[in-house]
Amino acid sequence: MILIIHRGAGESGKGEIGGNCIELQSSKSRILLDYGAPLPKRNEKQDKNTLKGILNIPGLYTETTKELPLTDIIISHSHQDHYGVLLEKAVKPKIRVSRLLEDFIRISASNRYKTIPKEDKTDYFTRYVSFNAGINDEFQIYPYPMDHSAAEAFSFEIKVDGKTILYTGDFRNHGHKGDTLFKRFKERVGKADILLTEGTMMGRDDTRIKTEKELMSKIEKISANYSGHIFVLCSFQNIDLITSLIAIAKNTQRELLLGPYATLILDVMQTRMGWKSKIPSSKIPYLKILPLREEFKRLRIMFSKDKDYKEILDSFKPGSWDSTLSSKNKYIIPITSSYLRWIAPKIKSFKDSILVYSMWEGYLEDPKFYEIIEYFEEKGVAKTNLHVSGHAYIKTLKEVVDKTDPDIIIPIHTEYPEKFKELFGDKVHTVKNGEEIKS
Numbered sequence: 001m002i003l004i005i006h007r008g009a010g011e012s013g014k015g016e017i018g019g020n021c022i023e024l025q026s027s028k029s030r031i032l033l034d035y036g037a038p039l040p041k042r043n044e045k046q047d048k049n050t051l052k053g054i055l056n057i058p059g060l061y062t063e064t065t066k067e068l069p070l071t072d073i074i075i076s077h078s079h080q081d082h083y084g085v086l087l088e089k090a091v092k093p094k095i096r097v098s099r100l101l102e103d104f105i106r107i108s109a110s111n112r113y114k115t116i117p118k119e120d121k122t123d124y125f126t127r128y129v130s131f132n133a134g135i136n137d138e139f140q141i142y143p144y145p146m147d148h149s150a151a152e153a154f155s156f157e158i159k160v161d162g163k164t165i166l167y168t169g170d171f172r173n174h175g176h177k178g179d180t181l182f183k184r185f186k187e188r189v190g191k192a193d194i195l196l197t198e199g200t201m202m203g204r205d206d207t208r209i210k211t212e213k214e215l216m217s218k219i220e221k222i223s224a225n226y227s228g229h230i231f232v233l234c235s236f237q238n239i240d241l242i243t244s245l246i247a248i249a250k251n252t253q254r255e256l257l258l259g260p261y262a263t264l265i266l267d268v269m270q271t272r273m274g275w276k277s278k279i280p281s282s283k284i285p286y287l288k289i290l291p292l293r294e295e296f297k298r299l300r301i302m303f304s305k306d307k308d309y310k311e312i313l314d315s316f317k318p319g320s321w322d323s324t325l326s327s328k329n330k331y332i333i334p335i336t337s338s339y340l341r342w343i344a345p346k347i348k349s350f351k352d353s354i355l356v357y358s359m360w361e362g363y364l365e366d367p368k369f370y371e372i373i374e375y376f377e378e379k380g381v382a383k384t385n386l387h388v389s390g391h392a393y394i395k396t397l398k399e400v401v402d403k404t405d406p407d408i409i410i411p412i413h414t415e416y417p418e419k420f421k422e423l424f425g426d427k428v429h430t431v432k433n434g435e436e437i438k439s
C-alpha cells in the first residue's frame with residue numbers, strides 16, 4: 001500500500017489547513033480521499049474564470065495507461081476545503097458521497113454548472129455501512145459519521161492489502177451530537193496501522209468557549225441583556241449553531257429570521273433524516289423566512305429540474321418585508337456578509353442591538369466580512385466574538401490515538417505538525433505534499 005498526500009500535508013515547519021487530497025494505492029488500483037480547495041491566502045485576488053486548485057494526478061482528468069487506474073474519489077464532508085476542486089472540472093473517477101453530503105454540496109453551489117454530476121458518476125455510501133472501492137473492490141471502507149461544524153462529516157477506516165488506515169477528516173466531540181457520535185466511534189474503531197489525523201487545534205487549543213452548549217447559553221444570556229435585535233454573523237452550514245439559535249428564539253420569545261438558503265438546509269435534513277436529525281423544521285411558528293428575492297431566484301433557477309429541492313422551496317411562503325419585520329418583539333437574525341444588501345435599507349433601528357461574530361477569528365481579516373462589521377460599528381451596534389471550534393481539542397486527539405494505537409501517525413490539516421511530535425513522539429511522521437509513504 002502506498003499513501004501520498006497531494007495537498008494539506010502537515011509538513012514540518014509549513015503545515016497548511018485545508019485543500020485536503022490524499023491518494024491511496026493498492027497493488028491493483030488507486031483512490032482519492034477528498035479533493036478540497038485550498039483556503040484563500042490573505043489578500044489573494046479571486047478570479048472567477050480560472051480553475052483553482054487543480055492537481056495534476058494521473059487518471060483524474062484523462063485515462064491513464066501508465067499508472068494503476070484511479071477509480072474513486074471519496075469525500076469526507078461538505079466543506080469547500082474538502083470537496084471544492086471537484087466542482088472546477090469534470091473528473092473521471094466515480095464520486096463517493098453520502099446522500100446528505102451530495103445535498104449540501106448541491107445547495108451550496110454558486111451556480112448550476114459548478115456542481116457534482118448526478119447520473120452514474122456518483123455513488124452513495126451510508127453511515128455505519130461498509131462499502132468497497134477500487135478496481136476489484138480491494139478497498140473496504142467503513143464510514144463513521146462524526147461531529148463537526150459541517151452538518152454531515154465522516155471519518156473513514158480503510159482496509160487494503162492487509163493494512164488499516166484511519167482518516168479522521170475534520171471532526172470534534174464538543175458539538176450537540178458530539179458525545180453520542182464519538183462514543184459510537186470509540187466503541188467500534190480498532191487498531192490502525194496508519195492514523196491520518198487532522199490537527200487544526202494544535203496551537204489554538206486555548207479557546208474561551210469549549211462546547212456548543214456553552215456557546216448557546218452565552219448567546220441566550222446576551223439575548224436577555226439586549227432589547228434590540230441579535231444579529232449573528234455565521235456560516236449557514238453550521239447546523240449546531242442554527243439549531244441553538246432556534247432554541248434560543250423559543251426560550252426568549254423572540255422570532256428567528258432565516259434566509260431561504262439556510263432554511264433549505266434545515267428542511268433537506270428534515271426530509272432525508274426525519275425525526276432522527278433532531279433538526280427543527282422551517283414550519284415552527286417562531287421562524288420567519290426572509291423574503292430575499294435574489295436568493296430565492298438563484299435557488300429556483302438552480303433547482304428548476306430538481307424535484308426534491310423544488311418542492312421544499314415551493315413550500316416556503318415568505319411574507320412581505322412589512323409583515324416580516326412587524327413583530328413588536330425583536331429578532332434573532334443569522335446573517336452572512338452579503339446580507340448587508342438588505343439590512344441597510346430594511347432595518348430602520350439598531351437601538352440596543354448586538355452583533356455576535358460566530359466564526360473563526362481568522363476570517364475577520366477577509367474584506368467581505370470587514371465591510372459588514374464596519375457598517376454595524378457605524379450604527380453604534382455593540383459587538384462580541386463568540387465562537388466554538390469545529391475541530392477536535394488535543395484531549396480528543398489523544399483519545400483517538402489511544403483507541404487506534406497506530407504504528408504511524410501522519411498529521412494533516414494543521415499549521416503546527418511538530419506539536420504532534422511533542423505529544424506523540426516517534427510514531428509521528430511529518431510528510432511533504434507529494435511524498436510517497438510505503439506500508
Ligand SMILES: [Zn+2]
Pocket residue numbers: 017018079081082170413
Ligand atoms: Zn477542513
Ligand SMILES: [Zn+2]
Pocket residue numbers: 077079148150170390
Ligand atoms: Zn471542515
